[in-house]
Amino acid sequence: MSDEQQDLNLEDVGAGAEDAAGGPRKGGLLSGMLLTILKWAAIGIGAVIIVVTTTVITVKLVNKGSAQQGLAAVSPAYSTKEAPFAVYDGIDQVRGTTADDPAALYVLQVSLGYDAKDKEVSVEIGNRKRQIQDLIIKYISQKTAAELTSAHYDELQQELQQQINTIMTTGKVKSVMFQTFIVQK
Numbered sequence: 620m621s622d623e624q625q626d627l628n629l630e631d632v633g634a635g636a637e638d639a640a641g642g643p644r645k646g647g648l649l650s651g652m653l654l655t656i657l658k659w660a661a662i663g664i665g666a667v668i669i670v671v672t673t674t675v676i677t678v679k680l681v682n683k684g685s686a687q688q689g690l691a692a693v694s695p696a697y698s699t700k701e702a703p704f705a706v707y708d709g710i711d712q713v714r715g716t717t718a719d720d721p722a723a724l725y726v727l728q729v730s731l732g733y734d735a736k737d738k739e740v741s742v743e744i745g746n747r748k749r750q751i752q753d754l755i756i757k758y759i760s761q762k763t764a765a766e767l768t769s770a771h772y773d774e775l776q777q778e779l780q781q782q783i784n785t786i787m788t789t790g791k792v793k794s795v796m797f798q799t800f801i802v803q804k
Contacts, residue, residue, distance in 0.1 A: 702734075703735065704732040704733055704734055704735055704794065705732070705733055705734070705735040705741065706730050706731070706733075706796070707730065707741060707744045708730050708798070709744070709748055710729055710730070710731065710751055710752060710755075711728075711748075712727070713725075713726070713728065713729075713752055713755050713756050713759070714726050714727075715756050715759060715760045716760060717760065717762060718762060718763050719764050719804075721804075723767075723803060723804040724802070724803045725759060725767060725800075725801065725803075726799060726800075727755065727759060727799060728797070729755065729779070729795055729797060729798065730795075730796045730798055731783070731794070731796075732794030732795075733790065733791070733793055734790065734793060737789075737790045739789040739790060740787070740789055740790035740791070740792070742789075743787060743789045744787075744792070751783055754782055754783060754786065755779065758779060758782055759775075762775075764802050764804055767800075769800075772797065776794070776796070776797070777795075780792055780793075780794065780795045783795065
């Protein structure tokens with residue numbers, strides 16, 4: 620009996636030893652490949668989490684010292700853009716003399732800008748065309764040649780706009796633009 624027990628034990632040990640030694644098993648190749656894929660997926664997800672976290676922290680640290688954040692940090696020069704407006708070019712060229720002694724001659728042609736949505740303003744400007752021309756002649760004739768230089772154009776445009784808006788009833792002129800402005804002594 621001892622011989623039979625030894626044979627049984629040897630067979631059992633041999634069969635167990637083959638499995639423990641890494642012999643071929645069914646499904647072992649698929650499960651090894653699956654583990655490799657899962658391992659690389661976990662590494663990729665971990666890398667993405669680290670990059671996103673680092674980026675968020677860096678952006679918060681950079682913006683922490685600034686008073687304005689997001690789109691509010693745009694320069695005022697770019698944030699105060701005017702909406703486009705329609706232009707009335709029907710005002711005839713104006714000619715006259717300055718208040719100097721001896722007087723200088725001037726030639727001026729203006730365009731008037733107004734809100735494109737306000738069609739009534741265009742009609743009123745057309746109806747007051749001669750009145751606006753007269754206003755421009757009287758206003759510019761009170762100026763000297765020195766006051767009609769290009770250094771004063773912005774001031775002249777604003778003053779003309781205010782003068783024209785005093786006679787307007789349905790709307791306001793948004794801009795006065797010079798098409799031609801010549802002063803000759």
